Amino acid sequence: MALTYTQSNVSRQAVLQKPAVESQGGIVASQHRRASEIGVEVLNAGGNAYDAAVAVSFALGVLEPWMSGPFGGGAMMVAPAGGPVQALYYGMRAPKRLQITDYPLAADGHASDLFPWKAVEGDRNVHGALAVAVPGTAAGITALHARHGTMPWAELLQPAIAAAREGLLVDWYAGLMIASRAEVLSRDPDASTMFLLDGKWAPMAGWTALAETRLNMQRMADTLGHLAVAGGDDFYRGDLARMLVSDLQAKGSRIALDDLESYQAQWQDPLAIGHRGATIFATPFLTAGPTLARMLAHLSAHDMPPEAGAPRGSDYIGWAQALQSAYLDRLANDGDPEPGNEHPQAPSCTTHFAIVDRAGNMLSMTQTLLSAFGAAVVSPSTGLMMNNGIMWFDPEPGRPNSIGPGKRCLMNICPIIADKDGTRAAIGASGGRKILPAVAQIALMVTDHALSLNQAIHTPRIDVSGGPSIMADALLPYEVLQALGERFDTVVVPRSFSPLAYACPIAVSRRAGMNTGACEVMMPWADAVAQG
Template sequence: MVTTRPTLQGTFGMVSSTHWLASSCAMAVLEDGGNAFDAAVAAGFVLHVVEPHLNGPAGDVPIILAPAGGRIQVLCGQGPAPAGATIGHYRDALGLDLVPGTGPLAAVVPGAVDAWLTLLRDHGTKSLAQVLTYAIGYAEDGHPAVDRIGLTVESVRELFEKEWTSSAQLYLPGGAAPKAGGMLRNPALAATWRRLLKEAAGPGRGREAEIEAARRIWREGFIGEAIAAHAARPAMDSSGERHAGVLTGDDLTGWSAGYEEPVSYDWQGWTVCKAGPWTQGPVLLQQLALLDPGLDAAAYGTPEYVHTLIEGGKLAMADREAWYGDSGAVPLESLLSAEYNARRRELIGERASFELRPGAPGGRRPRIAAAALAGAERSGGAPVAGSGEPTVDRSGETRGDTCHVDVVDRWGNMISATPSGGWLQSSPVIGELGFPLGTRLQMTWLEEGLPASLTPGRRPRTTLSPSLALRDGEPVLAFGTPGGDQQDQWQLHFFLAAALRPAVRGGLDLQGAMDAPNWHQDSFPSSFYPRGTRPGSVTVESRIGEETIAELRRRGHEVTVGGPWTEGRLCAVGRDPERGVLLAAANPRGAQGYAVGR
């Protein structure tokens, strides 16, 4: 088939990310002898600079890695709720019904930097200075700003000028927002990384010792001290009031990124691996489990196929609301079992469902947050197409935002990572450091006894959801996308397109799978403040075709038709062990993501 770009094929190394500069820098690391993990770390720090409206150093990153010949692991870069983040403080002392979507009160322990440093220490080969040089260069000397940065800054101009003046100093110099293609600099961030490198490089320290020193500085040195002091200062948030955060220095020093086993599901010779239910990742696996075991290429793309995926997605997301969280008691084995999914599959009828229908795995009674059930009243406005770029209002509330990077190298190492949080619009910039705090706590509920209840020391259930797939036991595909709650819908459509459709030139048609028309549904409570829902809503790309649109409407779906290229911002790399060939593709939507390789 004709595609917007070719699926790249080579033998040396492949990178795909949501920004061409991050992809190019990661490839430069591979060319300099680094491995996939070195390259991913370099790209991660560059993304902090070139996509500041989508991620930042004080954000989060879940990572799935497959070392050549080793076992697949998840590296958790999602920090937990601070010790002072109790339901009593937010609901009773402050009178809040929801955790605000912006400001220091929504901050968790920052996880991204510690995760990237842990990955570099354990699996990389390069020094910290070698992987940071690209980010420092772009922060110090500047980079051409993508248009979304300026649009995001303009959306929060009044907030910056009246309340978050440290943010205005960085992103509204002289009163002007960044222009598309104009040079954007962040000298404070460059200075932060230069000082970090200087302080970490003690006499006689080797590579790993320097990285460990940098981790300590991040937690308790000049960076940790600045973060804790900033979090204690009241700032305007989306509640319309000024609140101080609860994040402290003790919270920073008491947490570090760690490794976990992935959750996996076997489907038609594939094994798909995701992070655990502290993410929404298992939703992708549940959607696979709900498919008819006899599904084949003949069904792909038909109106019946699209309807079935929409309805299966509703059931999986309903289970996310009832069962997912960092509670340690998520019944994943039951949720992925053949018996459970056979019963759930029977709920998919000819008509669109407008109900939130969680299941009862193992006979357990599901429970949904009261605020989630009231979410339809807060949905507001019409649904919009979303490419994985942020939707931002004047208070800085943000939905559908993230970055992504995938890398595979000539040795067979493979990695998928989805960095996010710490957006320029999420919280005031810490002036001396050059970045704001994240706001992941908005994804918790101020109601006791739920898997995703706000609880000190627990991770909020994040939307971030990288993927890695094996074929006959061999890691062959790493992929992911920005897009908040939509991530595991768009990834399912991509994966099925790659798995079900004919291969090209002897390998997976990754670019064709990305280019295929995409869609999403919103019949579940949003993970983002103010936690609204739109029962029955489906948004499709116009390229999906009039026949499919008409059939979906006939079945009762409330269909919004977006532009032809508006749904998803996927990235993917692959490998063909039999041929010794590496693959890569990047999404054309947004004209920003790129794959590189040779």
């Protein structure tokens, strides 16, 4: 075993804080401050947490177009005040007419993005129209509004429409994100027109100048305006569905109209995981929820109960061992074995948000395109970014998560609701396979160690997500790093804005009528906003 420090041009580790906010009113915490403000505006207008979630979901598709959008997928945990906790699944799935021969394995190498699958020729499962899966996000938001919404659908889409009319402001972070994908975006004429200058250059904020650059998102604004009037079902069974399918097929996709027409979001009974006096509710299928249950079961079976206060070296060692065990099981056995099987056992750039309102209604929601900018394909008729959900499948045949027609994607996402001793928290994260370790550690810091949400979000973490080594935050005490290095191949990696070495957790909590919201320090746009 070994302890290795990463190389860096930074002389010393910066210590940053993004304090949690508290309020007896509602709180919206998301990866973009303007989206959080939009959610609070809905609460101030008399909406509940679920009305706010509709507005925030569509706003994030405009404000963070590389992270999520209506043509993505995800899942949420819904916790009405005084009612049972519910799970809503709206993951992506493969087209019914998918042809496995479209994804021939390359002679050698691995996929160019996120997962260590064997490479497919031309990265067809990663970029381009053949990487696009049947979307679920629009269906999930529609289902949430139908069951729990109180404000008119059309009214809740207006902030996203206004943001799209204004166009995305390109600051240093937006410029960095676009530049990181400029090469693949340049391959699709419509993505290139939307995001790049002269088809190849990322728009960048000036080094010292304050000149304002905005992306033209008028086509997306028109689409959201249509959806506001026609209703969410139009995305799957109306004019908008036909436009999307026509655009995709023109670019080579196998998605057909009946793929959209047959799609349904699914309300589910959540996993209710008992752990040391807490109950943690998680999504039950095709997410990281079952992997979280395995991790917590391992902790309960092998570790001594923790002490209140900051986690010690023994806690981090126990977490690492439990995560390693859970991931070995996940990567070997999880997937959707047969199309139509509704009960399999249950791996973005992604976005997560959490909301609690004044009455205590709560929500933890994750939505994603999978990779940054998804498939790097834009639908010209709608201005929407397409997902690359096909990359979630293992391209090698004969495995539980192997690619196949009609199969549902095995997602990494892990939105949860955690209850203990009168405190309820809605927790989730973005960050691919790094999501589960972050969500688990934040939850355990709050439940096992009795830390406040503010303390938990600022406490250094480790990442154990299926690779041969673990990553440890450079801000961990030296004795903790030493203890980890004696047991595991440990790489010390500072938290930074770029690259985001760890997941981006976001959470809200409620105790005795007081609400709290907190966001990952290193996500530059993320913020929690409270009702005044």
